[in-house]
Amino acid sequence: xxxxxxxxxxxxxxNPKVVRFxxxxxxxxxxxxxxxVATSLPLGGVHAAIGILWPGFVAPVAGGxxxxxxxxxxAAWLDRRVGMMLLAPGxxxxxxD
Numbered sequence: 001x002x003x004x005x006x007x008x009x010x011x012x013x014x015n016p017k018v019v020r021f022x023x024x025x026x027x028x029x030x031x032x033x034x035x036x037v038a039t040s041l042p043l044g045g046v047h048a049a050i051g052i053l054w055p056g057f058v059a060p061v062a063g064g065x066x067x068x069x070x071x072x073x074x075a076a077w078l079d080r081r082v083g084m085m086l087l088a089p090g091x092x093x094x095x096x097d
Contacts, residue, residue: 026040026043026044029043
């Protein structure tokens, strides 16, 4: 677990896409006459808090949904609906539309 966390802490800031995102977005919220550090640190803190709290919300919701989808009746219903959704574009292509 510790190795995964340290790898994540290293790869995220070293990713050039993340750096470009921060340079593009965070600079819009820094006032011209204000302190860059005093404005950027709270924004980074909000981003870190969201990054920690959001998966803590999504994981239990997804786990509960998985239990419901594993029921046989729900799985069969879902398979039929997805099959119909995939069949419609296939028929449209086959018909030449």
